Structures are given as structure tokens and as C-alpha cells.
Amino acid sequence: MNTEILGVILQWVALVALSYPLGRYIAKVYKGERTWLDFMTPVEQWIYKVCGIHPEEEMNWKQFLKALLTVNVFWFVWGMVLLVCQGWLPLNPDGNGGQSPDLAFNTTISFMVNCNLQHYSGESGLTYFTQLFVIMLFQFVTAACGMAALAGIMKALAAKTTKTIGNFWVFMIKSVTRILMPLSLLVGILLVINGTPMSFDGKQSIETLEGNEQVISQGPTAAIVSIKQLGTNGGGYFGTNSSHPLENPNAFTNILECWSILILPMAMVWAVGFYIRRRKLAAWIYGVMLFAFTVGVCVSIPQEMGGNPRIDDMGIAQDLGSMEGKEIRIGSGASAMWGMVTTVTSNGSVNSMHDSQTPLSGMLQMLNMQINCWFGGVGVGWMNYFAFLIIAVFISGLMVGRTPEFLGKKVEAREMKIATLVVLMHPLLILVGTGISAAVAAIHPEIGWLNNPSFHGLSEMLYEYTSAAANNGSGFEGLSDNTPFWNISTGIALIMGRYFPIVGQVAIAGLLASKKYVPESAGTLKTDTFTFSLMTFVVVIIVAALSFFPALALGPIADYLSL
Amino acid sequence: MKNLWISLKFTLVMCMVLTIGYVLILRLVAAVASPNDGEAPVVELNGKVVGAANVGQRFTSSIYFWGRPSAVDYNGGGSGGSNKGTNNPEYLADVEARIDTFLKAHPYLERKEVPAEMVTASGSGLDPDISPRGAEVQIRRVAEARGMTEDQVREIVENTIQKPWMGLFGTYRVNVLKLNVALDEAQK
Known part of the structure; x- marks a missing residue:
């Protein structure tokens, strides 16, 4: 059998097989049960002491959100200051300068919201200091922030009736010490052994075989690559992310890095099931997500491996598939797989140039981000699905004439309003942003944003806002996006796309938790069944996919039809 | 205000923990086990x-x-x-x-x-x-x-x-x- 396909199958199997035990482990961590990483306890105790955190202090949902938002505001200031001043700070052997204020604004926001949209190139736009203490730091703590929010929601849903949902700081610290740091260390060590650089020396200057001078960027790459993948961050060390041969040197590292993207979001679905003792519900949710993801993979891989029909027309041999923007050691099949994995999660790292993939693959990538809840970002992905669950419960309740209940709690008007707002905000951000930029590009064609004409040009802009609002961070990179217009407008989409849903979803969980527990009866709508899962799937497709259909028809679908 | 103070201390402590427990460990592994001393x-x-x-x-x-x-x-x-x-x-x-x-x-x-x-x-x-x-x-x-x-x-x-x-x-x-x-x- 084709070894490229075998590589993809191996990734899929490794993900599904390992997500279950990891999910059980994660649930134990947040419950505070015994795990084999208990030797970290003294470190955690020390962190609580130094920071003045009282781990036994419980927060209600408003206090929880206040802590979450405060630390994010602080990170914004931290990132802005360091990025603008990086030229004067240490660990800068290549002498790179500071970022312009609008670029620093975009970069800070984009890493603060766990998106990692990059309007600069890592080789020249950052120093080793900011790579470590802005980029890498944010990749750990913002992922932990999303996980902490989910931990709060789990705690709220597990309790019969409660006012408090746990301590935000404790959840965040444990996410780093027990989950993100150990896993990143493991992946990082494997990368280092396979030749991903990990040093603090500056660029290597080499005389090539033909006698030309070649300068090669390097640095503490492995430390950033592993957490970039595991924390659904996606901001590459180098400009071309994991298609760069130092960031992703061979077939093994490609499989490992691609696995690292999806493993935590997948495990999180199981973790919720274990935590709230509803494994059957978790299995159905997992099943819906896995189904949607696998369908995408099965469509995209043949598209890429089949090649570009326009190149076939030229009469040359396209045996390896569409190879524009792809690497030989990775291949077109594994590139298509990565494209799906990175967009069903909010990762956004790439191992090929999405701009050059065939139109239908590009459309599926956008659709995954527009739906934004097939696994999703660590923590926040499940929360997006949660909003759809609430809506599905409400609609099905109305359809069959039962009181809408979820996990023994009545869903009422207030929760429904929040869930609807959260769900509708996403298309609003994307479509309004794309509409405005398309109008500007049409009125001022000389502005030179687009790298490709016609339908594909519209796709470039649509993809950029989709990626920003979904906090994904990949891009059709042909777009000239390091301009004040794009830096600021996508910055706004990033903020709205991150905090609006988090606040809404934690609020829903908090509101539900404080309600009276109604034991299940014959009149209760069962949520862990095939029928209800199908219902949720349909709600997702109708709300998310159909809002975007007109835009997709003008972009990638028109592009595909004109091939 | 209390949250802001914790935020500052938390961020600094994280820089330290990650440098010692992660970056330096990876650097050491690179010195020992990577093909070219981490380069x-x-x-x-x-x-x-x-x-x-x-x-x-x-x-x-x-x-x-x-x-x-x-x-x-x-x-x-x-x-x-x-x-x-x-x-x-x-x-x-x-x-x-x-x-x-x-x-x-x-x-x-x-x-x-x-x-x-x-x-x-x-x-x-x-x-x-x-x-x-x-x-x-x-x-x-x-x-x-x-x-x-x-x-x-x-x-x-x-x-x-x-x-x-x-x-x-x-x-x-x-x-x-x-x-x-x-x-x-x-x-x-």
C-alpha cells in the first residue's frame, strides 16, 4: 500500500487510541486525584506561595472570569512592551529590531488569545528573548487559560447545585505543570534528537557546494515547536512554520507534530466525560466530532494527491499530487491531513502553503474554522460545542414538547440568549470583516493586498478573517497582511472571537450550576443518544455552515468550478 | 487590584519555571543527544x-x-x-x-x-x-x-x-x- 497513506492512517489511529487514557488522566488532574506526576506538588505549592494564591479559595463564576480577564489584560501590556523594545533586550545575536506598534499590537493580541496569527516572519521579526518570553510563554499560559476555563465549566456541570466553580489560578497552574509542560518536554526531546535546532547561537553562515554564501537561521526552535503544537497555538518559529525543514526535519517528526496538534483537544472531550461522569455523552460528542473531521480528511487527501488539473493539462507527470507549496519529505497526502487537523482545532500551524492547495481543500479548511467546534482549541473547542448543545437542547425540547433540560438543569431564556449571541458573533465577525476588505480592495485595486486574482483573491481575505475569528492563525499567506488595516482589523476580530465566547460559556455554566437540580425522569430529553447527536450535528451545519455558504460559493467553490 | 498583582507574580514565576524546567532541560538534551550540539x-x-x-x-x-x-x-x-x-x-x-x-x-x-x-x-x-x-x-x-x-x-x-x-x-x-x-x- 502507498506509504504516504499509511503514514496518515498511523496518525489517525494514534490519535484515537491515545486520547482516551489521556482524557482520563486530565480529569484526574482537575479533580485533584492521585496521579503519577504528584512529585510536582511541591513545585505547585511553591508557586501558590510566591504568587499569593490560596488554592482552597473557591470562586463563583463572576470572580472566576474577573481573574481570567485581568491576567489577560496584564499579558497584553507585557507582550506590547517586550515586542516593541526587543531590539534593546538580550538574547539577540542576529541584531533584529523592535516591532512597529501596530504589528506589536497584532502579535500580542494574536498570541494572547491563543491564535498565533503571524504578520511577521520569525527569522527577522523576533529575537530569541521574545521568542521565549513572549511567544513560548504565551503558548503555555494562554493554552492553560483555555483549559482552566473548561475546568471551571466541568466543575459547574458536575455539581448538583453550586455557587462556586473552583479556583481559576489553580486550574491554570496545574494545566501547565501536570499536562502541558510534561508533554511538551517529551515531544521536544524527540524533536531535538531528530535534528530540530535547540541552541542560542546566531545564524550559521555556510559556503555552499557551488561556492555561494548561505545564511541559515536557527535558535531555540524545539522549545517553541512542541508547545506550539500541543497548546493549539500554531505560531511557527520560522516564517513557514512546520514546512520549514529545520522545524520539521523528517517523516517521523511530521507524524509526531501532527499528532501533537489534535491529541489534547481530543482528550479534552473524554476528560469532560470522566469529570462529570457522563462517559456515554462524551462518547457521542466525540463520535460526532470524529465523524466530521474524518469526512474532511477523506475529501481533502484525494484532492491534493490527485494534483492540480491545470498542471495535468500541461502534459507533465504529476505522480506525487499537487506539490506547489509542499515538501517532498512530507508529501501531498500528509499535507492535506495536516490542513484538516490544524483547522478542526484552533492550531493554525501549517506544513504546506494553504494558499496553494486545491480549492476544495481550502474550502474545507475554512469550513472547519467557521464551524469551529470539531474538537477545537484546547479547552475552548468543547466549550464552543457546548453552546451548540444548549441550542440543540432548546430546539429539540420545543419540537417534542418537553422542558429543555441539560444534565439535570433547566435551560431557560437567559442561557439561550447568551448561547445564541455566542454562536452568531462568529459569522458576524467573519462576514463583515471580509465584506469591508473586499469593498476596499475593489474600490482601490492599486492597494496590492492580494497575491492571486479573482475568486482566489476573495478566498485569501475570507480565510484571514475566518482564521482570526476562530483564533486559528493559519492563513492564505499570499495576502500582504502586515499593514495597519489588517493588523488592527484582525486584532479586533481576534479579541472578540476569544473573549466573547469564553465569557458567554462560563456564564452559561455558572448560571446552570446555581439552578436547582432536577432528577432525570421519563419526561427528560435524553442527550446521550444517536438522535440527539444527529440533532446537534444538524444544528451546527444549519447555523454555521449555511451562514457561510454564499461567501464560500463566491470564493473556493467558484475557484474549483473554474479549474 | 489583587488579581493584577497575582498576574504579575504568576507571569514572572512562569518565565522562571519554564526556563529551568523546560528550556534548559531541552538545551541539555540537545548538547548530549542532538546531531550537532543543538545547531x-x-x-x-x-x-x-x-x-x-x-x-x-x-x-x-x-x-x-x-x-x-x-x-x-x-x-x-x-x-x-x-x-x-x-x-x-x-x-x-x-x-x-x-x-x-x-x-x-x-x-x-x-x-x-x-x-x-x-x-x-x-x-x-x-x-x-x-x-x-x-x-x-x-x-x-x-x-x-x-x-x-x-x-x-x-x-x-x-x-x-x-x-x-x-x-x-x-x-x-x-x-x-x-x-x-x-x-x-x-x-x-
Whole structure:
């Protein structure tokens, strides 16, 4: 059998097989049960002491959100200051300068919201200091922030009736010490052994075989690559992310890095099931997500491996598939797989140039981000699905004439309003942003944003806002996006796309938790069944996919039809 | 206000914990177990470094195998792809021109034998590899330019082919720099 396909199958199997035990482990961590990483306890105790955190202090949902938002505001200031001043700070052997204020604004926001949209190139736009203490730091703590929010929601849903949902700081610290740091260390060590650089020396200057001078960027790459993948961050060390041969040197590292993207979001679905003792519900949710993801993979891989029909027309041999923007050691099949994995999660790292993939693959990538809840970002992905669950419960309740209940709690008007707002905000951000930029590009064609004409040009802009609002961070990179217009407008989409849903979803969980527990009866709508899962799937497709259909028809679908 | 104070202390403590418990550990592992002390691994010829093993470089001389087209001309300090869409007329004209150039350099080939990956740009602009097929079609040109027989060159190519991971997962590939170094060594 084709070894490229075998590589993809191996990734899929490794993900599904390992997500279950990891999910059980994660649930134990947040419950505070015994795990084999208990030797970290003294470190955690020390962190609580130094920071003045009282781990036994419980927060209600408003206090929880206040802590979450405060630390994010602080990170914004931290990132802005360091990025603008990086030229004067240490660990800068290549002498790179500071970022312009609008670029620093975009970069800070984009890493603060766990998106990692990059309007600069890592080789020249950052120093080793900011790579470590802005980029890498944010990749750990913002992922932990999303996980902490989910931990709060789990705690709220597990309790019969409660006012408090746990301590935000404790959840965040444990996410780093027990989950993100150990896993990143493991992946990082494997990368280092396979030749991903990990040093603090500056660029290597080499005389090539033909006698030309070649300068090669390097640095503490492995430390950033592993957490970039595991924390659904996606901001590459180098400009071309994991298609760069130092960031992703061979077939093994490609499989490992691609696995690292999806493993935590997948495990999180199981973790919720274990935590709230509803494994059957978790299995159905997992099943819906896995189904949607696998369908995408099965469509995209043949598209890429089949090649570009326009190149076939030229009469040359396209045996390896569409190879524009792809690497030989990775291949077109594994590139298509990565494209799906990175967009069903909010990762956004790439191992090929999405701009050059065939139109239908590009459309599926956008659709995954527009739906934004097939696994999703660590923590926040499940929360997006949660909003759809609430809506599905409400609609099905109305359809069959039962009181809408979820996990023994009545869903009422207030929760429904929040869930609807959260769900509708996403298309609003994307479509309004794309509409405005398309109008500007049409009125001022000389502005030179687009790298490709016609339908594909519209796709470039649509993809950029989709990626920003979904906090994904990949891009059709042909777009000239390091301009004040794009830096600021996508910055706004990033903020709205991150905090609006988090606040809404934690609020829903908090509101539900404080309600009276109604034991299940014959009149209760069962949520862990095939029928209800199908219902949720349909709600997702109708709300998310159909809002975007007109835009997709003008972009990638028109592009595909004109091939 | 209390939250802000915790935020500051938490952020500083995290910088410290991650530096000691993560960055420095990885740096130590690199010093012990990585191919080149944590730097990009290199390839040598006659004791002189001639390139990074995993970073492609530009080859234009007829005595060498050539790599894939690069959107950034193999600039190792700033990677990049072309980001051209499949339908872009300008891009398709570029590919057409590359096919003509490739056929001019390899007049013994028919058009349908030209591998598409040799006329399309890689994602990073630094792809170190070509496919075994991409090497095969260049053998006659290189053999003629070097005054070697095709079989001699073919043997070196076959020895340089890297198999997928564990022979099962991924693609077959040929590292262009290592192949060219092997040729130079064979003719010393």
C-alpha cells in the first residue's frame, strides 16, 4: 500500500487510541486525584506561595472570569512592551529590531488569545528573548487559560447545585505543570534528537557546494515547536512554520507534530466525560466530532494527491499530487491531513502553503474554522460545542414538547440568549470583516493586498478573517497582511472571537450550576443518544455552515468550478 | 487590584519555571543527544562544511543534481513559498516556463516525463529533497557532464534514496546536497 497513506492512517489511529487514557488522566488532574506526576506538588505549592494564591479559595463564576480577564489584560501590556523594545533586550545575536506598534499590537493580541496569527516572519521579526518570553510563554499560559476555563465549566456541570466553580489560578497552574509542560518536554526531546535546532547561537553562515554564501537561521526552535503544537497555538518559529525543514526535519517528526496538534483537544472531550461522569455523552460528542473531521480528511487527501488539473493539462507527470507549496519529505497526502487537523482545532500551524492547495481543500479548511467546534482549541473547542448543545437542547425540547433540560438543569431564556449571541458573533465577525476588505480592495485595486486574482483573491481575505475569528492563525499567506488595516482589523476580530465566547460559556455554566437540580425522569430529553447527536450535528451545519455558504460559493467553490 | 498583582507574580514565576524546567532541560538534551550540539546538522566534504543537511541550497551547475524551484531562492535566513493559487494565470505561465527550461537542460526527456515537483516551488523554499523520480530524470545529464557512466551515477543515487520512516510511513526521497557530495567524493 502507498506509504504516504499509511503514514496518515498511523496518525489517525494514534490519535484515537491515545486520547482516551489521556482524557482520563486530565480529569484526574482537575479533580485533584492521585496521579503519577504528584512529585510536582511541591513545585505547585511553591508557586501558590510566591504568587499569593490560596488554592482552597473557591470562586463563583463572576470572580472566576474577573481573574481570567485581568491576567489577560496584564499579558497584553507585557507582550506590547517586550515586542516593541526587543531590539534593546538580550538574547539577540542576529541584531533584529523592535516591532512597529501596530504589528506589536497584532502579535500580542494574536498570541494572547491563543491564535498565533503571524504578520511577521520569525527569522527577522523576533529575537530569541521574545521568542521565549513572549511567544513560548504565551503558548503555555494562554493554552492553560483555555483549559482552566473548561475546568471551571466541568466543575459547574458536575455539581448538583453550586455557587462556586473552583479556583481559576489553580486550574491554570496545574494545566501547565501536570499536562502541558510534561508533554511538551517529551515531544521536544524527540524533536531535538531528530535534528530540530535547540541552541542560542546566531545564524550559521555556510559556503555552499557551488561556492555561494548561505545564511541559515536557527535558535531555540524545539522549545517553541512542541508547545506550539500541543497548546493549539500554531505560531511557527520560522516564517513557514512546520514546512520549514529545520522545524520539521523528517517523516517521523511530521507524524509526531501532527499528532501533537489534535491529541489534547481530543482528550479534552473524554476528560469532560470522566469529570462529570457522563462517559456515554462524551462518547457521542466525540463520535460526532470524529465523524466530521474524518469526512474532511477523506475529501481533502484525494484532492491534493490527485494534483492540480491545470498542471495535468500541461502534459507533465504529476505522480506525487499537487506539490506547489509542499515538501517532498512530507508529501501531498500528509499535507492535506495536516490542513484538516490544524483547522478542526484552533492550531493554525501549517506544513504546506494553504494558499496553494486545491480549492476544495481550502474550502474545507475554512469550513472547519467557521464551524469551529470539531474538537477545537484546547479547552475552548468543547466549550464552543457546548453552546451548540444548549441550542440543540432548546430546539429539540420545543419540537417534542418537553422542558429543555441539560444534565439535570433547566435551560431557560437567559442561557439561550447568551448561547445564541455566542454562536452568531462568529459569522458576524467573519462576514463583515471580509465584506469591508473586499469593498476596499475593489474600490482601490492599486492597494496590492492580494497575491492571486479573482475568486482566489476573495478566498485569501475570507480565510484571514475566518482564521482570526476562530483564533486559528493559519492563513492564505499570499495576502500582504502586515499593514495597519489588517493588523488592527484582525486584532479586533481576534479579541472578540476569544473573549466573547469564553465569557458567554462560563456564564452559561455558572448560571446552570446555581439552578436547582432536577432528577432525570421519563419526561427528560435524553442527550446521550444517536438522535440527539444527529440533532446537534444538524444544528451546527444549519447555523454555521449555511451562514457561510454564499461567501464560500463566491470564493473556493467558484475557484474549483473554474479549474 | 489583587488579581493584577497575582498576574504579575504568576507571569514572572512562569518565565522562571519554564526556563529551568523546560528550556534548559531541552538545551541539555540537545548538547548530549542532538546531531550537532543543538545547531542545524551540517554536511562536510573533505573536512569542510558545505551546507546544512536539512536545508536545501541552490544548484545550477550541470555536474550537480538540481533541487526544486524556490520562491525565496534558497534564502536560509527567510523561508517562504510562492503562495500562488492553483488557478492563477501568472503562476501557470511560470510553471510553463520552468518546464521549457528543464527540457532544454535535459533534451533527452519527453514532456510527459518531466516530474511536476521539479517545476513547482516548495512550501518553505528550502526543500532539501527531490523525489527518486526527480533524480532519475537528471542522471543522464549529470553523467555526461562529469564523464561518468550512467550506471555509476545511478548506483550513487540509489544509495542516497531515503526510505519512509520504518520503511512504512511517509515518502521516498533523495537529499540533493548529500547526493552531490557523494558524487564529488566518488570522483575525487
